[in-house]
Amino acid sequence: MRQDLLQGTLDLLILRTLQAGPLHGWAISERIQQISQDVLQVNQGSLYPALHRLEHQAWIKAEWGVSDLGRRARFYKLTAAGRKQLELETKSWDQLTEAIGRIMRLA
């Protein structure tokens, strides 16, 4: 089953994906798809604008590098501010899911 992403969660997923190290846009979308076992499909129409938005917020930084296949690609990497933002968003995400889960179980 494919799921559309919840509003605002794409930014969190991108930041989380980049925690392991710099990746280019294609790799980010592939990684999200793989790890979610094809449940989450990242639409390119929102991925690239989101990357540019995060870059403007200085949470990630872009650099040109060479891909595994030897092609020039734009790699994104988490900045210090991005790491802090990820921590914050992770915490609030955990709270949110826990709260929703509790309601689903007990309400």
Added chain:
Amino acid sequence: MNAQDLWLRLRALFLRDKVEQELGDELDFHIEMQTGKNIAAGMNEENARRHARLHFGRPEEACRDERRINFFETLWQDVQYALRGFRKTPMFALVVVATIAVGLAVNTAVFTAFNAVALRPYDVRNPNELYALGVRGPHSFTLAEYEDLRSQQTPFSDVIGSEDKVYEIDGRRGVGLSVTGNYFEMLGVGAAFGRTLVPSDAANREPVVVLSHAAWRTWFAADPGILGKRLSTPENPIVVGVAREGFGGLEGDEANVIFWQPIKIGLQRGIDLYIVGRLKPGIGKAQAQAGLSVWTQHVAGYPAYLRSRETRLQFDINDLLGMSPIAVIFSLVLVMACANVTNMMLARAMSRQREIGIRLSLGAARGRLIRQLLTESTLLAVPAALLGIAISRVAIRASLYVLISVLPPEVAGALAMFSLPVDWRVFGFTMAAGVGSAILFGLLPALQATRPSVVQAARGDFGNEYRPSRLRNGLVAFQITICALLLIVAGVTLRGVIRSGSQDFGRVHDVLRIAVTDSSRATVLAQLESDPTVRVVAAVGYSRYVWAGETIQVALPDSSREYRTRYQYTSPEFFTGLDLPVLQGRNFTKEEAASKAPVAIVTLALAQQLWPDGAASGRSLRIVQQWNTPRPLPVSMTVVGVVRDTGDRLRGHIYFPTAVNDPGRAILVRTPGDPAQARRRILANLTALDDDVKVWSLRDDVSTFTTPIQIILWVTSTLAGLALVLTVSGIYGVLAYVVAQRRKEIGIRMALGASAGKVAAIVMKQSLRLAVRGLAIAMPIAWGIGRVLDSMVPDLKEMFRSIDPVVYLAVALAVLIVCLAASYIPSRRAAGVDPALTLRHD
């Protein structure tokens, strides 16, 4: 916004191509990778690539949005696009700029004057804290009271006092202010050079003065060696300094101020001080008024009353409302200019129909196109605003020059020193008005040009609902309406001026009015009577104008109906000396004049209002006693005579007897020759006897009374003239365009046998139709406004008859003639269409 964000935005703005290239590369890489994946999944290469692209969509525009510089980018594109367009049609751009500039210039000039008197604060330290102190009643503060006020605990942190007096230096008159020692220090005003006055100056034996910068420049030709020289006033003081430029005191006649001198008991009178205080911080006006009332009740017997001295005029909302008709009249010219430009833009939009249609059908958003067209109008409005400011400077200079040459010298002198600078408020006003008019003249054509049916129009498919000419004709009719309204205003003023020109003031051309202090009255009179060239003719009450005296209410003894009329004290010689024969009854007798008997003489206009049966002399009259009724006036009076109407015909005048040697009366003398020369000669003779003597010529008095109306006439005629020119060009533009557009139709008509005359008549008829439409709207509006004005300001009726059939008829005729004239060239062009040529054309 953080540093990285700023860097990215700047990069996007200035390295646009590089950033775009990078975005393209990045997205290409993604598609490349997806293609690779698709191939690995078993598609052939072509299919794989197609699939990758198909699913990719178009994220470029969204990515650009994230850069958040789209606004500037689009603006920059629009500006470049518009400039390219202007370069292609420079005449169009020039005409638009010039038209709007003229409309803006008129309004800028008015705003400059308004700004100078009402908005621009005095150039002194914290002018918002300054308040002039007065009381609610007749009282003038003496120097002793000022000293007392300073020693008291009041809401003022400091107080200054000043007393003005008119001086004449080398034949020119101006105000000299006697001020308290702390004057300059309290206002925070320094000297341009030399020094300002200090408290110890009052104790100096040697009299000193500080010149105003304006007087130093205009009266003393900016003499660099002025310090140490003496002025030729009676005190003969030494100049010790010139005050900072732009400062002329805040007593209200700053343009007139020549100098400041320390106030000294004995030399100056010190009996009528203008007191200005600086409020302590945190104290409001109402609170201060209450606090000061304790003191004023004690010394003057009335509560205190404060008036802000932050700006020259303190406007309240009622004053502003009263001024609004003037603002409306002036802004109408700008609105007309906008209507003209709107029509030009509409015509231009029509010729760009195809271009805009194509852009719309290629998917350009309507909002985006409207924005582009509005950018274009704004680009025209900004240079128009700058040009407007320049034109208004020239116009202000020129009109001041004209005013100075026609006004009586004492008023003209003040005008010459008055400064009307362009500051940020004037600049801001004109820019805002410019941008406002850009929207006014740009929005309609932009909406019209981009409406959805344009796409069809671009294909040559003109539907039935498509009637651009309706809008254009409506605009021209609207212009004609405004033009007719302005013409009516000018016409009514003109008739008023003609009426006031024929207004009777009696004999004025060789009469001088002399004001003396009562202590030297006897010696002055003796001197005048011994002068063989001078004949003392009369005495009148001391008011600025003989004909514009104060008003009082009178009534018949047995009736409660009150009439407001102007009163004046006159000696018996007044009527013979000024050639005002007594029509009915008799003149005052010498005895009545000396004893101030309860008798009066009225003008014919007043007599007819009070006694319509015609017999006025011998009847008695009641003077309605009010707080402002002069004290010695008895309640009941007997009318002894009726004289010819002079001055105010609406209200009439009532004269009370007085004698030449009564205190407080001005002396009228007749002397042959040029009144200006006679005035100077008599002034020189009398100054030795009374250094406070003042001499005016009645001719100047009358002209200061009639000049304002003259000025109103010039202003309204200028506005009406501009409106006329704009209307003519508006009509011409529309007709010329219509003829060009209907060329084919006209050709067919002529081929079918229509004569040249008939074709020309079509064009002329259209012009006349527009004129009639415009007039049909203008006339009732003018009539309505006239009715309202008449009921609101009945005083106006005296001079201006707002509902004047002659004016209405003349305006209607003028507008019709002008519209016909404007259609002349287009109709000739229509008549000259060669059917053979036009029909073969497509």
